[in-house]
Amino acid sequence: MHELSLCKNIIDIVEEQSRNRSVKKVKAIYLEIGELALIEKSALTFSFELVAKGTIAEGAILSITDVPAKGLCDYCGVFVTIKQRFDPCVHCGNFSLKVIQGDELRIKTMEVE
Numbered sequence: 001m002h003e004l005s006l007c008k009n010i011i012d013i014v015e016e017q018s019r020n021r022s023v024k025k026v027k028a029i030y031l032e033i034g035e036l037a038l039i040e041k042s043a044l045t046f047s048f049e050l051v052a053k054g055t056i057a058e059g060a061i062l063s064i065t066d067v068p069a070k071g072l073c074d075y076c077g078v079f080v081t082i083k084q085r086f087d088p089c090v091h092c093g094n095f096s097l098k099v100i101q102g103d104e105l106r107i108k109t110m111e112v113e
């Protein structure tokens, strides 16, 4: 379950950001998660509550936006939407798609007090 370590990273970033901005409390964190990032959202939310306990982000709402996966075909040079890794290109049928979006976990913004 890598969700736990992901949450630790998120909290680290949030605490660092909060220190710089003299934040008292983090109320919500908005995440963007790529469809190919293989993150179990319920596990992420659960882990977050555990890890956030006793930190500035305790009780914060985790809001998650899905980022669709996109690939670039090495063969025909077309950008396509992909449903899963190792999909063939919808234009030429070759298995030469390079993932250019959909792998990420990003903190988009946060709501603070």
Ligand SMILES: [Zn+2]
Binding pocket: 073, 074, 075, 076, 077, 078, 089, 090, 091, 092, 093, 094
């Ligand atoms: Zn192609």
